Amino acid sequence: MRNQVQLIAYADRLGGSIRGLREVLRTRFAGAFGGVHILPFYVPFDGADAGFDPIDHTAVDPRLGTWGDVADLAATHEVMADLIVNHVSSDSPQFLDVRERGDASPWAELFLTMGSVFPDGAREEDLARIYRPRPGLPFTAIRLGDRLRYVWTTFTPQQIDIDISTHTGREYLESVLDAVTGGGVKLVRLDAVGYAVKTPGTTSFMTPETYRFIAGFADQARTRGAEVLVEVHSYYQRQIEIAEKVDLVYDFALPPLVLHALYTGDGAPLMEWLRIRPTNCVTVLDTHDGIGVIDVGADQTVEPGDPPRPGLLTPDQIDALVEGIHERTGGASRQATGAAASNLDLYQVNSTFYDAVGDDRRYLAARLIQFLTPGVPQVYYVGALAGGNDLDLLRRTSVGRDINRHHYTVDEIDEALARPVVRALMALCRLRSTLPAFDGALEVELDGTTLTMRRRGVVDPTCVVEAAITLADGSARLSWQSREGEWRVDDLLELGGA
Structure with a gap:
């Protein structure tokens, strides 16, 4: 992975297409970014979860371009793409066939049900132990053929979990990996991989079986010339353990710790993290998701009777951090977070990072801390343009994360690039991407x-x-x-x- 700043962007929301995104990177953002994480561009890119619910994970949505366009962009910028290993769309042809034919479908073993994980039935404590990113149990009642089944849906009823332990599941994932790497992608991001393996009697989150899956899949990616980035929100000690076993991990603890430091002047928690954190990280302050707090909180998977495992911030500090975000956004983040919006994330506050910080100088200071922290920095497209919360889009969709997913026109990009804070950030990006000092230790x-x-x-x-x-x-x-x-x-x- 190039030790240069990378951009994170939806092609349709910054440039309008893969070709349009390529032109923004090569002209308006010239020299600032050495790579780009293109958020899901598969069929369809505008589904129930902004592309993270693919109907066809092997095809570029023709409204955005072709694999040839991806390869052309990869000629000048290192391209990262998502591999959505946990689920597919409920509208995928494979699942529609299972809905019609049930067990008679050749795709029947591709999808997980409660019965396939718990063939002898599940006790109350088995279900309570399952780690969830959202309230409730991870099942949706759906008729498959002539039977009503509890289908495993970790995130939403529109995202059907696949069974990666079956031959059909393995073939499916290999076909996706072949398509993506064949299109010139050199970095693959394993989306929500922590939930991909379900093991009865466990949390089914980052278990030993999950680690084995990640290791095996990473080997397959490397044989195709790609590195693997693991996307997991979890307790900070677990992130350190994960980093020892994979190519790359996100530093999701950094954003809340930077905000805490800038809100309070207290740099001690940030200093402690800088002392112990892994260095094979992709550093972020903002992504297409919200601002995570679980990554600095206490371990939520502690078994009853075991001693608590405190986080990098105390519960009172986390409460103050969340309220600080709400205050600085004028309450906009409160409208977009938790029960106030349709995506009930337990561990994220939905806001642009620029609005969460509150002013230009603090925002640039936050980016400077990110760029000096060891790892490869990524900057989300809204953050690259110091964008504010999009309340109009939030009202139209009632999807909390859309507050941080603005659709930029070319004129809006140019207007943003004329602002001193954005010009300064672009200069910082160019410095970070070109100065050899950043290959050294901190x-x-x-x-x-x-x-x-x-x-x-x-x-x-x-x-x-x-x-x-x-x-x-x-x-x-x-x-x-x-x-x-x-x-x-x-x-x-x-x-x-x-």
């Missing part, structure tokens, strides 16, 4: 509310970048040097020409 100090971060190049030790961020007010000083000279800015907005 040196970090905390003096009161001042966080000092420094990285020195390994290949070229004369190349150094250093930042001093005052967490209490978000002010930051940045300096860097290379063989070409030395530079310093005392206000990050200076990078944007302000």
